[in-house]
Amino acid sequence: MLSRAAERVYWTGRYLERAENTARIVQQYSQLLLDLPDEVGVGWDELVTIFGAASEFPGAGEVSEEVAVLRFLVSDPNSGCSLVRSIRMARDNMRNTRDLLPQESWESVNELDQFARRALVSTVDDEDRFEVLSECIARCLQVDGILVGTMSHGAPYQFLRLGQSLERADMTSRVLDVATAYVRRDPDLIDRFGSVLGTNALKSVSGFQMYRQYCQPQIEGERVVEFLVRDTLFPRAIASCVNRARFACSRLPGGEAPLDCLDRIVEHLGQDPEDDLTAADVSAIMDRIQQWLGQVHEAVVHTWFTPDADQ
Amino acid sequence: MTFNGQDYESGAFFDELIGRDGRARPHAEALARYFAEMVPADLAQRQAAVDRTIADMGISFTVYSEGDNIDRAWPLDLIPRAMPGDEWDRIEAGLVQRVRALNLFIDDLYNDRRILADKVVPAEIIDSSRNYLAPCRGFSPRHGVWAHVTGTDLVRGGDGTVYVLEDNLRVPSGVSYMLENRTVIKRVFPSLFRNLRIRPVGEYPTRLAEMLASIAPEQAADGAPEIVVLTPGIYNSAYFEHSFLARTMGAELVEGGDLFVDDDDCVYMRTIEGPCRVDVIYRRIDDTFMDPEAFRKDSMLGVPGLTRAWRAGNVALANAPGSGVADDKVVYSYVPDIIRYYLDQDPIIPNVPTWRCSDPQHLEHVLSRLPELVVKPANESGGYGMLIGPQATKAEHARFHDLLNADPRNYIAQPTLDLSTAPTLSSGRLEPRHLDLRPFILQGADLSVTAGGLTRVAMRKGSLVVNSSQGGGSKDTWIVEENR
Incomplete structure (x- = not known):
């Protein structure tokens, strides 16, 4: 096996996992904040800390902290640690190694990528957030299931x-x-x-x-x-x-x-x-x-x- | 001849399937009968079956658009293009003759330069060609062969004569689509194949692997030589083909970064088990991007030292760097003389008549007839920098007038060809569309030619542009044996 191919497959695994975990963590964190009173002082910025990205976070600026954090961690394709970016990276790495991975996994990750680019923007709206992130998790698991089951x-x-x-x-x-x-x-x-x-x-x-x-x-x-x-x-x-x-x-x-x-x-x-x-x-x-x-x-x-x- | 109730008008051009009298040509009778029975709904349904099969098989090509790249389904028209077996035999002999002569020519240019000394081809044409690569001089690859894979473009003119339009000795592409077209058409029209004898094309990957093994360095010949396909990567428009050929040959698909040349001047690929020696590289990247040490210093795609390893005889490169010197369109105009010089034979397939602007008399003739001619730069491919006289504006004529005067060496001119046509499905009915043909010729220890090749067809009415990136399509190409 070529070293380059090995590296790309390894990163496919990492990014797919990162995407799934990011969706889980954001989803759960949103739920947590509903349970904690404000005076506890747990805010959205803590979420950025989880990802070890406090130094890259541009801050809220014009929008609320919640919206800024969600863009940064979920929907902004230019943010290095966003969910949509992890999915894109998983897809790009997989694209380079299509010959090694089952065809269905490539199709499935492609659909995931298209879904993410289309739907993740709406996670800033807390009415849609849970559902969209759930679908993201489910699609990640689908890719994983194809890989486990057919490779x-x-x-x-x-x-x-x-x-x-x-x-x-x-x-x-x-x-x-x-x-x-x-x-x-x-x-x-x-x-x-x-x-x-x-x-x-x-x-x-x-x-x-x-x-x-x-x-x-x-x-x-x-x-x-x-x-x-x-x-x-x-x-x-x-x-x-x-x-x-x-x-x-x-x-x-x-x-x-x-x-x-x-x-x-x-x-x-x-x-x-x-x-x-x-x-x-x-x-x-x-x-x-x-x-x-x-x-x-x-x-x-x-x-x-x-x-x-x-x- | 009628197709689905409508008269098929083959028009003023030579039609590959239907004669001037409106009747199917003998080699196309069975084909025409089969499709004549179909009503438009049948045709549409079969075309949909073709498209679906292509989507299911993932046959795609890449087009660039606004910096993004998109995989598009490969366009294949359902009506095959057929040629009679005896005609093909003659063409095949002509291709073998031509490629053999061209390889003798390239080997001579980089070594003894006899043909230049004998003034059959002017030395200044070669020495001023940017595809004549100095680092290749004084070397001869195994069997004296430089162009191992050639994708000659053939066209048929209005009088039925088949001409060579271009030789394409560098990295010709399209062969995977030829193979996939056949696979698809066999799936969709199995009954046609049962009743006709059509020469198979499917053994190409085996022939390619055999040819590549035959050029491996001799010390590697005892075991199975390690063959790799070198691709510029997924953003290349022919990546599908690179991946296809590697897969069907059982070879590793590598990028420049996967290879390195060690102090022993041997080429290795980086694997998870450590460096692994490579014997033959079927490279699908351009000459000058192959080795930043010998050619373009800024190339990120190549492998530093590759030329060194090649000249040391430690690795075979197909095609050899420098073979593009014979792709120069001015050199093309000398190919009939080149065939006579090395083989002492008359060329079997003619060239398209070509005026060399470097010749003052030719130049004068070309300048006076610009609106009728096609003018091509000597060293571009893919249709760049061309003037198609009849379709160009007066301003473009004037611009080319200046270009030709400023740099006559770099231009040739040819008459506008009446490309032949074949029935093609367009908006539910069959209409004539222009096409060409690209067979693939392999030369290593032996020579072989594909039975037919890739037929590319201009899908727009009247268009002569067959490139898939510009709305061209393709057809399965049948070499039909008539004695059955």
Whole structure:
């Protein structure tokens, strides 16, 4: 398999996942704000922070903060972290590797792209937002379903999965980072709205139901963090994503360097299960996890995409 | 001859299927009978079936429009264009003769330059051609062959004579559409194929792969040589074809960035398992974009050092850089002499009569008759920079008058051709439309020619423009055996 093709398939996986997660997070965040009174001080700008894009956000200007954030994160094709842009990037990467991926997945991602360009503008209107984002999520899942259901599990598939797993782990860590940030800022919040924030974190990664089934019915901050970081059964928990990334690397030729990085994450996640994950520490831990995931990405690039870059 | 109740008027031009007497030509009788039974609704329904098959198979081409690029469904007219087998045999012999002579010519130009010393072709024509590439001098590729894939454009004039219009020795495209057209028409009209003997075209990808293997460096010949198709990428209008050929040959489709030349002057592609040696590159990018080290420094599409690896004999390039020197339209005018010089034979297929503006007498003649002639620049392709005398304004005539006087070497002129026609579905009825034919000729260790080629048809009434980007369509091309 050509390195270039591998890289594009990997990015297809990442962008598809990013698109789906962006839609989920924005959708859930809109719901959350309806539950929190203004004096809590949780605003739309926090959402930009989740995406690590505070420095690129141009600010509200003429429009309300809500509209500005939604344009920035959803509908503006010129914004580097918008949903519509992620979908376009997924499509462009897939277009370059059409011969490797099932024809239906290409058709499906094309339809998704056309839908996104047409419909996402209306997410600034809160009456339409939920429905449009739901359709976006459903279409992302449709593409994913075609890939899972019709693709041989050779190298292209493993690169797709690898990109998807790393992106998903990264997104989950960002959701947790923000959910616990309010608590850090005002410990009092945890008493009043702890379960609302925990529920939001879970719902942002569609983990609410599985948490209740596999963990406990009560929403407790620390157990939520524990679940979203260390659970190996829930597919959006970080440990679970890391395991899938390890599996993909193990099926690819010469993946020792990325595997070493992934093993290090597993090792760290496994330590001190009781007291490591208090809300106060979460932010530092998430920063570290994001750094480690960045190292995995570097190792992947170096191993498979630009192996001769340092010649 | 009537089609769907209406008289088909083949008009003043030579029609490929219907004779002047209004009756189908012998090789087209079965075809004409089949379509004559159809009412307009049948024709429309069959055309819809053709269009649907094309959409389902994803046969597309790319057009550029306002910076965006769009994949469009490939336009295919449902009525095939047929030619008799014995006529084709003669054309095929003519193409083989022509390509063989042209390859001897190119090899001579970059080495001994005998034909120039013997003053059959003036040396200044070659030395002033921007397609004569200095980095290619003093080298001879395997088998002495430079143009491995040629897409000769043929046209038929009003008297029924078939002429060579252009040789296209660089990166001719269209062969994938020839193959796909046949696939589609076979699906939609299977019964026609059962009752007629039509020469198959489907083995082209195999022939291409065999030809490419035959030019691999000799040290690679023991194993299966690694063959790749080099494309400029998805934004190229022929990307569908690049991808199609790579897929049907089982070759890797690569871009410039996938390849590199190492210190050993060998070419490698970057794979997830490390560098992998490449033996043959079927390149679909222009000569001068191929290697920024040897040609255009600003090329982002090429591979630095490719020419070095090629000259060291470590990789084969098809077509070889520099083969475009024989695409110069002034050189074209000498091809009949070139055939006589190298093969000692008379040309089987004539050239379109051509005036060279570099010759003062020719120039005078051309300047006095501009409104009747077609004037072409020597080194453009795709119809750029042309004057079509009868359709041009007085101001354009005046402009070309000046251009020709300023730079006569770079222009040739030809009579306006009465291109032949064939019945084509237009607004529900069959009408004559002008067409041409592009067969593909492969030369490596051996020579082979496609049975027929890609027929391109101008879909607008009276138009001579067959380019798909400008509203042209295509037809399946049948070489029909009559002795059955």
